Amino acid sequence: MSEWDVSSMPDLSGKTVVVTGANSGIGLEATRAFARKGAHVVMACRDVGRGESAKATVREDAPAASLTVRELDLADLDSVRTFAEAVADEERALHVLCNNAGVMAIPRRETADGFDRQFGVNHLGHFALTGLLLPTLRETPGETRVVTQSSGVHERGRIDFDDLHGESSYDEWDAYAQSKLANVLFAYELDRRLDATGADVRSVACHPGWAATNLQQRGPEMAGSRLRLWLMEVANRVFAQSAADGALPLLYAATAPAVEGGDYVGPGGLLNMRGLPEKQRSNDRSYDGSVGRRLWAVSEAETGVAYSLPDPA
Template identity: 65%
Template sequence: MTGWTIEDMPPLRDQTVVVTGANSGLGLEGSKAFARRGATVVMACRSVERGESAAKEIRDAVPNATLDVRECDLADLSNVASFADGLRADYDAVDILCNNAGVMAIPRSETADGFETQFGVNHLGHFALTGHLLDLLGAADSESRIVTQSSGAHEMGEIDFDDLQRERSYGKWSAYGQSKLANLLFAYELQRRLGNHGWDDVLSVACHPGYADTDLQFRGPREMGSTLRTAAMGVANAVFAQSAEQGALPMLYAATAEDVIGGEYVGPGGLFDMRGSPEFQQSNDASQDEETAEQLWAVSTDLTGVEYDFERT
């Protein structure tokens, strides 16, 4: 995969791709790339207004883009369920689901369902969404893929089952690390369960973008009201980060490349895995712990009320 770029993506005509957080950053660049290859892109966005603005930007670059902007607020499980219901009503199948949206290092807050926001949005929202869309993914004519966006920050994460919502002790970065570790535990456990139930035509793959220049880094400083930290983040992004277009490559590779198998982890292969062309990588030992993954799955099922139905109809 040395030097792999967007130009190496296969044609995606007649395929339906769902991208969460499609209105900015990696989601926007990924949606644009999928549209260039002919896919119908469902842009799942918390704000339809911002989603429509992003869709206009994509159509300016890809005049024949087929885009469908829909509201999907991962911080509200009832909204996630409504989004999935609407998708099932209008589509017969989903070929690629990119669990991309996320929040990073923000002051403690809670979702509509009372979950700590980083864990609730980054993990639980996507856990619920994937479960709701499993039947559509299984209905694809050819192999379908579920791509879950993690981060190198998973290495500083720890799943604290005694305080998952960080009510007793909250650190914005430790909470983010927990959510990104949860993304990997989920992606790998989902692949195991798909394989165990004979869903060989549906793959679960994980990825991370390295350090990409997106709006993700600015939300925390803004919510803290820190002009200084916002400015410092802007300088850091300008000096050290790769572009959002480059940061989207691992997700795009995981979603479309022919040599990808279930359970892979794709990230940029340059300096400190922060930038560069996508490559297969190894996440840390904690992310590979099957006992923790099974416990997290059970807890996630209880918290979201979403049961995965692996029976094929």
């Protein structure tokens, strides 16, 4: 296991970072760490009020922090486009895009565009956002990065192209695992396509292990299950690491010089659930280029966001 922690992060003065889901949990802790190192952080939040409250807490630790809160609802492609246009128009550069926000194991709901909410928020929303911000990433001088947050649960995931949105059959954990596998497939396929063009943009996947955030509570709350909510709270207290520790793989993927495009980063401790970040291997299905290309084509069709990147195959 590496000895890398937040003290190992380089100075980020003059860098601009976008973090989705920046108002709580891992996104908030990542924002705090980026800001302390001098980066200008665009806090992409579904609820601007909560985003402003989170911004104030970061300023308590880092009074000089450069922070901008912008509305981003990944469950609404119109919101994704509006956000991306604002960033492209108002930010001089974009050095790191952290695709961090997500929902986990919730009852079936649909996004504004009719997608299963887990697949729509966790994968399609970030796919669209990345495509819309990619010109800015490519035009920014020097190396830039796209970091996509997955989960160890991706290992049980399969992409059901015949029922991507769970309209015929829905299991909340299967849907979550599918969306998290999609995150890794997307990160790798994006890197392959960027590499084929010679672009100085690295696409990296990561996972936080088991971190205590409010992500685990939303599913039981939406399902109205007090028992599941209680079990999640107990499990968080017993097994989980802190949100700050859970943010380390994302921070490593975003800033460590040793990171290469196509890497997968996670905590290197007990069962890869906790500990300091290291490079790891995702499951075999995540490296299937044919599935990655098919998912890419479907994602472009469903979001209406077409990347100007060739298929390296």
